[in-house]
Amino acid sequence: MQAIQSINPAVLIASMYVFMLAAFLGYQLISRVPPLLHTPLMSATNAISGISLIGSLVIAGMNKVDFHALAAGGAAAKPSIATLLGFIAVVTATTNVVGGFGITDRMLKMFQQRKAAKGGKK
Amino acid sequence: MEPSGVNYFLEFTYLIASILFILGLKGLSHPETARRGMFMAEAGMLAAIIGTLFHHGIITYEWIAAGLIIGTIIGGLMAIWVPMTAMPQRTALSHAFGAFAAALVGIAEFMLHGGLAMPVFTRSALGFEVMLGSLTTTGSLIAASKLQGLIRGTPIQFRGQQYVNALLFSSTVGCLLYSVVNPASAGVFYAMTGFGFLSGVMIVIPIGSADMPVVMSLLNSYAGLAAAATGFVLGNNVLVIAGTLDGFSGFILSILMCKAMNRSITNVLFGSFGAVHDVAGAVMGEMREISLEDAAVRLAYANKVVVVPGYGLATAQAQHAVRDLANALEERGVTVKYGIHPVAGRMPGHMNVLLAEANVPYGDLYEMERINPEFPTTDVAVVVGANDVVNPDARDNANSPIAGMPILEVDKAKSVIVLKRGQGRGFSGLENPLFFKPGTSMLYGDAKASLSQLAQEVKNV
Numbered sequence: 001m002q003a004i005q006s007i008n009p010a011v012l013i014a015s016m017y018v019f020m021l022a023a024f025l026g027y028q029l030i031s032r033v034p035p036l037l038h039t040p041l042m043s044a045t046n047a048i049s050g051i052s053l054i055g056s057l058v059i060a061g062m063n064k065v066d067f068h069a070l071a072a073g074g075a076a077a078k079p080s081i082a083t084l085l086g087f088i089a090v091v092t093a094t095t096n097v098v099g100g101f102g103i104t105d106r107m108l109k110m111f112q113q114r115k116a117a118k119g120g121k122k
Numbered sequence: 123m124e125p126s127g128v129n130y131f132l133e134f135t136y137l138i139a140s141i142l143f144i145l146g147l148k149g150l151s152h153p154e155t156a157r158r159g160m161f162m163a164e165a166g167m168l169a170a171i172i173g174t175l176f177h178h179g180i181i182t183y184e185w186i187a188a189g190l191i192i193g194t195i196i197g198g199l200m201a202i203w204v205p206m207t208a209m210p211q212r213t214a215l216s217h218a219f220g221a222f223a224a225a226l227v228g229i230a231e232f233m234l235h236g237g238l239a240m241p242v243f244t245r246s247a248l249g250f251e252v253m254l255g256s257l258t259t260t261g262s263l264i265a266a267s268k269l270q271g272l273i274r275g276t277p278i279q280f281r282g283q284q285y286v287n288a289l290l291f292s293s294t295v296g297c298l299l300y301s302v303v304n305p306a307s308a309g310v311f312y313a314m315t316g317f318g319f320l321s322g323v324m325i326v327i328p329i330g331s332a333d334m335p336v337v338m339s340l341l342n343s344y345a346g347l348a349a350a351a352t353g354f355v356l357g358n359n360v361l362v363i364a365g366t367l368d369g370f371s372g373f374i375l376s377i378l379m380c381k382a383m384n385r386s387i388t389n390v391l392f393g394s395f396g397a398v399h400d401v402a403g404a405v406m407g408e409m410r411e412i413s414l415e416d417a418a419v420r421l422a423y424a425n426k427v428v429v430v431p432g433y434g435l436a437t438a439q440a441q442h443a444v445r446d447l448a449n450a451l452e453e454r455g456v457t458v459k460y461g462i463h464p465v466a467g468r469m470p471g472h473m474n475v476l477l478a479e480a481n482v483p484y485g486d487l488y489e490m491e492r493i494n495p496e497f498p499t500t501d502v503a504v505v506v507g508a509n510d511v512v513n514p515d516a517r518d519n520a521n522s523p524i525a526g527m528p529i530l531e532v533d534k535a536k537s538v539i540v541l542k543r544g545q546g547r548g549f550s551g552l553e554n555p556l557f558f559k560p561g562t563s564m565l566y567g568d569a570k571a572s573l574s575q576l577a578q579e580v581k582n583v
Contacts (some may be wrong), residue, residue: 011357012243019350022363025144026370032151035378035464035489038471039209041150041371042342046216048143048163049349049368054174055227055356060189061180062234082230087185089226092219094193095200100216101164102201103209107475108160111153114483 040107047100053093059086135173136360142166143364147371153484170360206479207436210468211269214338217345218262224348225255229315231355237305244355245305249298249314251351256318257294257325258344264326265337269468275331284392287324293317325391332433332510334468335379336390343372375470382464382490384516384526409545412563414572417539418579421447424501426457428493430530431473432466434507434543434569443573444506445480450580459486461493461503461530463511494531503535505556506569507542513554523552538562541569 033041063079070080142162149159180186204212228251240248267273297314301307329337346368353361380387412420421427429444448458460482466473474487488496497503505512514533515522532538533556540557542564556562565572 009243012241012354015354015357015359015362018359018362019354019366022366023370026147026367027374029144029147029151029367030371030374033147034151035462035471036474036484036487037150037153037156038375038378039213039469039475040156040471041147042338042375042470043209043213043216044146044150044160044163045346045368045371046213046220046342048146048167048364049220049346050223051139051143051167051170051361051364052220052224052227052349052352054170055352055358055361056189056223057171057174057186058177058179058356059227059230059234060185061177061182064182065185078233082233083185085226085230085233087189089223089230090186090189091193091196092226093223094190095197096216096219096223097167098194098197099200099212100197101160101167102198103204103212104160105157106201107206107209107478108153108157110475110478110481111156111484112478112481113154114485 036111037108040104043100043107044104047097047104050093050097050100053090053097056086056089056093059083060090062086129176129178132173132176135169136358139166139170139173140360140363142169143360143367147367206475207439208270209472209475210334210338211266213469214262214266214269214341217338217341218259218266221255221258221262221341221345221348223255224345224352225252225259225315225318227352228252228255228355232308232311236308236311240305242302245302247351247354249302249311251348251355252311252315253294253298253318254344254348254351256315257322258341258348260319260322261326261337262322262341262345264323265334265341268326268331269334273327277330278327283324283328287321290317290321290324294321328392329390331468333383333390335465335470335472336376336383336387338469339372339376339379340387340391341372343369343376346370346372379465379470382528384524384528407558409557409564410562412539412565414565414575414579417563417565418576419583420537420539421451421456421502421504421576422454422580422583424451424456426459426496426500427451428459428461428488428496428500428503428532428535430461430463430503430505430508430512430532431477432463432506432508432511433468434509434541436467436472436476436507438507438569440506440570440573441476441480443570443577445477445482447573447577447580448482450577454580454583459488459493459496461488461490461532463490463508463530466508466511490528490530497531497534500535501537503532503538505532505538505540506573509554510552512556513552514556515552515554518555532556533559533561536561539565541565541567541572543568 063083065080065083069076143166146159146163149155228248268275294314294317297310301311346365350362350365350369353365451458462473512530512532516524516527516529538561
C-alpha cells in the first residue's frame, strides 16, 4: 500500500491475477457452504470484507487535522477533510469487523447436534 | 523498513490474513468446523490491522484510535443485542457500513492523489469503488429500513419510474466515464458520487420485502466488489482477495435465491413483483377449519410430522413455541422434521438460524430437495406462516405468476394443518389452492399462541 504514483503496471497485472484466482477460489469455497449456514456465511464474508478497514486506517493516519486550514477551505483543507473521511471509514469498517464476527460466532454457537441439544444448552 | 521501500512485516501480515480468511470460509462448509474457521478469520483480521498500524505513511494515531474505539463499541453492542429475527436488517446495515467505508476511502484517495498523476487504470478502479460504494450504502439503508418496518415494505412506485431510474443510472455511469477520461474535473467526480447515492435509493424502493433475499445477496456482492476495487486503487492484494470472496459469495447467493423463486435477477430488480396483482377472486371451495383439540389429536397419533416454517413464524416470534410442540411430539415417539424453503425468511438461511436459536438440532432441518421425497410418507405437514412456498399452483398452473417456482410439496402429505392469522391472502396476493384441498385444515389465530396451546394439548392427549 505505497503511494499511488508508485503502482506500476506489473503490480496491476499481478492484482488482476489475484482477482481472477480469488474469484475461482471463492466460487469453489462458497458452493460448498450448505444452505443451513447461508446467514452466517453472509455475515462472515461481510466481516471479512471489513478488511477495507486497513485502507481507512492509513488515510485516517496520513495527515494531521489542521482546523485552521479546514475552516479556511480550499485546497489547504483537503488533507484534513481526507483524514476526517478516513476517521468515519475507520468507525464504520470497525463496526463491521467487530459486529460481523461477533454475531457470526453467536449464530454458529447455536447450531448444535442432537445429543448436545437434548442435554440442554451445551 | 527495507531500503527497497517494501515493508516486509506489513506484507507478511497481509499474506497471513489472506490465508486465514480462505481457511475460515472453508470451515463454513460444515457446522462442526464453522466456529474454528471463524476464529482463524478473526486472527487474520487482527494480524492485518496490527501490521497496518506499522505502515510508514501513518504519522498520527489520534483519529485512528478514536475510530477503532467507537467502531468496536458500536459493533460489540450490535453483536450482543441484535435479536436473531432482526438479522436481515443488521446484515443490510452492515452492507451499508462496509460500502460507505469503501466510498469514503475512495473519495479521500481522490482528494489526496486524484488528477492526472493517477494512472488511468487506478482512476477507473477508484471510480468503480466510489460508484458501487455509494450506491450500495443508500440501497442497503433503504433495504434495512424496509425490513425494520421504518418505511413500508411494499414496492414504492410512481409513473415513469423506470425512465427516471434509467436516466439516473446513465448519468452515474456517464460521470464515471467522464471523470476517468478527464480527471481534472473534480466536480464530475463528486456529481457521480451524488448520483450513486441517489441511485441506491431509487433501485431499492420499488422492490418488495418478499424479494429481499435476492436484494440482500446482491448488495452483499456489490459491497464486496467495492472493497475489491479499493484493493486495486491501493495496490493491496489482501483487499482484492477478501473483497472478491465477499463479492462472489453474494453473487452465488443471489443466483441461488433467484432459482428458488424461478425468477431472473432483472425480473426481481425491475419487475416489481407483488405490486399490483389483478387476482380474480376465483372461489375454489371451502376452507375447513380445525379446532385446537382435533389438531392436537391428529398430531399426537401421527408417525411423522413435517413442520414448514415461513416468515410468518419469525414475525410471530414463534420459533420457541414450535420447538416446544416438537418436543412434546417427540416424547410420544413422533418423528418431527423441518422443511426449509431457500427463500423462507428475509435473507438466505434465515429460518435455519431462527430454529437453531430455539435449540432445534441442525440434523432435523431439511433442505427442500431432501424433504420433498418424504412428504408422501408424512402423516401431518404443519405449515406455519408460509404461503407462496407451499402453493401447488407454482407446480400445476402454468398461468400462475409464480409458475415454475420450486415449492415444498406439502400437498402430497396425508394431511396438512395450516396455521394462519386470518383468511386473507399471502404476501403476493395469490390464492393458494392448498388451503382448499380436502386434506387441508386451517387453524386460525396467532401462530405463537396456537403452537403453545397445541403443545399443551398434545401433552394432555
